[in-house]
Amino acid sequence: MNLRKPLAALLATATMASLAVGASSTALAQYTEGNGPQTLNVDYGTETGDFYGGASGTLYGLGDDGSPTDAILNGASVDNTSQKPPFGTQHASGDALAVEDSFFNNNGKELAIYIQDYYSDWGYNKGKRPSDNRSYKLDVPVDDPSYGTYTNESNGRWDYDEITELVMNKVLANAKNPDQWTFLPFNEPDEGNWYKTGDSVFTNNQESKGYNSTFLQLLKDWDSEYDTINKVWSQYKNNATVSYKNGEEVAEGTEGATTVTKSLPEGVSITRDKARLAGPGDSAWRPQRTWHFLRWASGQYGDKYANVSDNQKRDDVTKNRLPDVMVWHELGEDSLKNYRNHYNTFVAQEDNLNIPHLGVNITEYGEMRDMGTPGQLIQWMAMFEETKVQAETAYWNMSGNLSDNMSGTNSANAGWWMFKWYGDLRGSQTVKVTSSYENTVDNLQGIAAIDKTNKKATVLYGGANSQISGGNVSRVGNNIPVTVHMTGLDKVKDVLGTNVDVEVRENAYTGIDGAATTPRVVNVISNADISSGTLDVTTTSIDRYASYQLVVTPHQDRTLATDTTDADGKAPESGRWAATVEAEDTELNNTSIADVKPNQGGWGHLIASGNRWVGGGNDSNAERSATWTVTVPADGDYRLEVIGGNEGVAGTNQISVDGKSVGDMTITGEQSIPSSSMKWRYQGSGVLTLKGLKAGKHTIKVATTSSKFNNTWDKFMLYQMGAANDDATTYYPSTDFRFQNGATLDWSDGTKGAAALNGGIADVHASTWESGYYDVTVEYTADKGTPLSLTANGTVVAKVQSAQGGLQKVVVRTALPEGITHFQIAGNGAKVVSLTTQRAAESDKNAVAVEAEDVADGATTVSPTGFTNGTGTYVTDLGVKKLDASHSKVQGGLHWLETDADGNALLADNSGKLTIPAGKLAAGTYNAVVTFSNDINFSYTRDKQNVDLGLQMRQNGKEIARDMYRFTFNAQSFLDRSTTITTDGGAIEIGNFDSTASMGVAPNIDKITFYPVVAADVQNVPVSDVESVAISGDGITDGVLTVKEGESTKLSATVSPKTVSQDVTWTSSDPEYVTVDADGTVHALKSGKDVTITATANADNRFAAQITVKVTAKEQAVDKSKLQSAVDEAGKLNEKDYTADSWKAFAGQLESAKKVLADANATQADVDAAAKALADAQSKLVKAGDDNGSGNNAGSNAGANSGSDSNGSNSTQSKLSSTGAGVAAIAGVAVLLAAGGLIIARRRTMR
Secondary structure (H helix, E strand, C coil): CCCCCCCCCCEECCCCEEEECCEEEECCCCCCCCCCCEEEEEEEEEEEEECCCCCCEEECCCCECCECCHHHHHHHCCCEEEEECCCCCCCCCCEHHHHHHHHHCCCCCEEEEEHHHHCCCCCCCCCCCCCCCCEECCCCCCCCCCCCCEECCCCCCCHHHHHHHHHHHHHHCCCCCHHHEEEECCCCCCCCCCCCCCCCCEHHHCHHHCECHHHHHHHHHHHHHHHHHHHHHHHHHCCCEEEEECCEEECCCCCCCEEEECCCCCCCCCCCCCCEEEEEEECCCCHHHHHHHHHHHCCCCHHHHCCCCHHHCCCCCCCCCCCCEEEEEECCCCHHHHHHHHHHHHHHHHHHHCCCCCEEEEEEECCHHHCCCHHHHHHHHHHHHHCCCEEEECCCCECCCCCCCCECCCECCHHHHHHHHHHCCCCCEEEEEEECCCCCCCCCEEEEEEECCCCEEEEEEECCCCCCCCCCCCCCCCCEEEEEEEECHHHHHHHHCCEEEEEEEEECCCCCECCCCCCEEEEEEEEEECCCCCEEEEEEECCCCCEEEEEEEECCCCCCCCCCCCCCCCCCCCCCCEEEEEHHHCEEECEEEEECCCCCCHHHCCCCHHHEEEEECCCCCCEEEEEEEEEECCCEEEEEEEEECCCCCCEEEEEEECCEEEEEEEECCCCCCCCCCCCCCCCEEEEEEEEEECCEEEEEEEEEECCCCCCCECEEEEEECCCCCCCCEEEEEHHHCEEECCCEEECCCCCCCEEECCCCEEEEEEEECCCEEEEEEEEEEECCCCEEEEEECCEEEEEEECCCCEEEEEEEEEEECCEEEEEEEEECCCEEEEEEEEECHHHHHHCEEEEHHHCEECCEEECCCCCCCCCCCEEECCCCEEECCCCCCECCCCCCCCEECCCCECEEECCCEEEECCCCCCCEEEEEEEEEECCCEEEECCEEEECCEEEEEEECCEEEEEEEECCCCCCCCCEEEEEEEEECCCCEEEECCCCCCHHHCCCEEEEEEEEECECCCCEEEECCCCCEEEEECCCEECCEEEEECCCEEECEEEEECCCCCCCEEEEECCCCCEEECCCCEEEECCCCCCEEEEEEECCCCCCEEEEEEEEECCCCCCCCHHHHHHHHHHCCCCHHHECHHHHHHHHHHHHHHHHHHHCCCCCHHHHHHHHHHHHHHHHCCCECCCCCCCCCCCCHHHHHCCCCCCCCCHHHHHHHHHHHHHHHHHHHHHHHHHHHHHHHHHHHHHC
């Protein structure tokens, strides 16, 4: 169980470490005067409604089925998208019917079509409203090849009315989810597209003269479109049979009429009474135009304009033709300050007209600079979520890439992570958020919500800026501390409790097409007390273009840590340290620096990180370089990412570390926008692994020669690739999962914060830098025999029944694609703690690589000239059709490759393919990584009308894979795209075989690498991050603790490593003798038996530590009475009666005995020893004048004389007897004490 290290500080000023020229990275971000802390106020006590989620829309964001990939779509949770219609020629890809399945299968809710996109040119029919010049064939089934063709002759019906019916028939005859489709008859009618009047509606701007003819035509055409769309809708709803003659509907039974039955697809039904219409679609908020449109559409034209001529009045003024969804665009940066006023004005108009509140979709929002930039996107999303409307990111550069909010074929950019975080809020309730800079341009904004089911509160924010009032400054907004001030938390204590954990993740800008890895944790708070209802979390924002996700959950039994260095510069245990440096802040050679003011040039300009980027110098043939110094926190491998743009071709930059070359970084081609002011600004990224760096300072140099590869540099990013001796590992906790079908977070004791599957599914969106093998670990708790399955991008990679009960993990080594993988964990009874991915490159040897030129079969082999990031030779013309002429004038739409703009044929029949021979691949399931290029596009003005090309794989005549491959800007610039195939081991044919995808034209192929999906047996093993448990405490020696009976002492337990829970359970082998409390306090109750005390790790009960406790018996009271008697008797002796030497020794022992008597801490042994020593000294006293020189005159001589002396003197006898009696008494005591000492010693030994 990967648990995280605690961080004490509540203020995290370390985000992505900054780098300086000639200096090492610093963990503390500093802010200057004017960049002081900013506050976002979040009131959890005031709910503002269910999370709406409509701001994650996109215009032309989907290319074709599988482009973007399902994983990208599912993670982004695109709520709504507008696409071109069937037969639409405005774009080469992105037909709404083609993307229906992938959209609705991946969290999509509303699919809209721009019916005017039938026309190929911008302006739709050259900006002019069509008349009646064509007759369309509508009297055959929609799958008839002649359906939708036309002749250039009038038939008495407005051409666009026929086109609308043409489109509606095709949609409803094929759509699987018709109730979720929306139809937009007009797009930007106020600006050039047929009805250009801006916000003017009256003739000569005079109300008295009534509506001007252009606006009135729009109103009447709206009526016509409304009626036609709903007529066809009703026909399909009722499975009607319709009669046609000469292209017109006629009464049933009309002579010469042809009948067509309007049938929905099998199994599909319509529940709505009317089609869902949206309009009018103005290019900006038009208050006057909107007011009069609403009056007209609601049937309230009335007497207001009675003085105008009758031909200006509606035929049916009472009929309600209101759209279901009101549409306008908010494109300029001023919309960030004006949108709320626009919305409030619209609502007031609805109220004044007494009409129901309509849905709203801002079908284009934001500027070019906002796409892919999370700190900008959050400002727009916050406004739209607050007002509960739908909104779609604007189409500026490319179709099919979520409006520049993804990278490559399957990777995230920072904009994608912003979409993903926003989508994570589904199912929650939003709460009130107040910024100090509301209704201003480019400033701190946020969205906050609470998920009551999963007990999780989230705040998304970004955009903190150093120049909050705007103006002619760069407005970089670097290193601004942002405080999220949360109140009202006491009102949701039933959801969050009174103690919470907080994690803050950072999402930094990586360019429009630059890859962004899983956001890192940059701030944590553990076990914060929120009983007061208030919590402040301050995190330094790296710059104004970054966004942040703050997640609050009930406190869990875990430790938290950031992915940043600590105060001592130590690397994070996650192995996910990162640092960044702006290119303009490095030591530059032969370069130029361009300033990019973020509001310069209006809508059509891209940004640069730090608002500056670095380009080539004056000498195009000389090396240009950027050099900087970085301090890496640990030994290991690091990944360098260069963010920059180029001219649409691939190339290399030369990388050196500490003066030594470490290799060339390959950089793919990026979009080269024709405008000279925009060239090179569409930025992507290249990556290179720097192997074996040692902890400490390193100098990194990036170099190129403009004449060889003229790319720009915006910023450089360095990522740690894993902890010491570990491969790149990314950890996804259960609180980061999404849930469906009953799965939820579980907050019961023992599994707090785990994902209880409950028969449902937990979704995880994981990011990887490269294709190859990874160990994917799912950590969970379950009873023995509980089923669990894991899928990766729809393929089951592990299916187990838990081998044991308790905490355990499933580990599968599986092949993953570069970019995003959508994992799904399913089961019933399991509670999932986390999912982890770890690179396992050693298994890449299991892959089978096939060079395209080695298996070319009727295709064309190309040896590229100039640089390519492929392996060299590649193969083209893989399909039933191929380009037979220059495709620089390719037109869009259904027939995009049949003729060029001048009518010249572009397609020729072809039979090229790749054939992989039988036996090359063993039978099984593979992740096939196709290295491809696709340079087919057509252009007008700035927009690249890129084409998705189809590629199929088939075996034994049966299709085993079909995918779409995006535009790569250049034929020699290659990307990877993964697809899954299952083969029986036979031959495999690869090409485009049926013309239903991209007219039978396939992408160029360099190579295909086939990875067996699973490279090793799936493991299901008990989990233990625990390595050991140790017990410590005063008095422990060699595992033994000696405690006196009746006393207590405190023990401590340490669980290693420190990243796991330190909680243990204490037990005693015999509580009759020794007990132990839950906190490790030992109580010695009685002696007589050695007792084992055990500390068992709660994180894994297989790990424990033990010590032995020995209890010593209580000692008896010390008896000093006999010593006291001996001292008293000795005190009666007279010094003059004895020799000086003998008396001196005796007096010393007497003094020692007195000290023992006075010592309150003296033991019985001390007393006994003192008595014995005194007795010995007294026995050695020598009587003054005694010449025997032996024995004790005070005692032994008396005994020798048998009670009398030679004189027979009784007095002498009496004295001697008295003295001898006293000595004998002392000696007797000494013998008894000595005997007692033996007994005590023996008893102690026995114990």
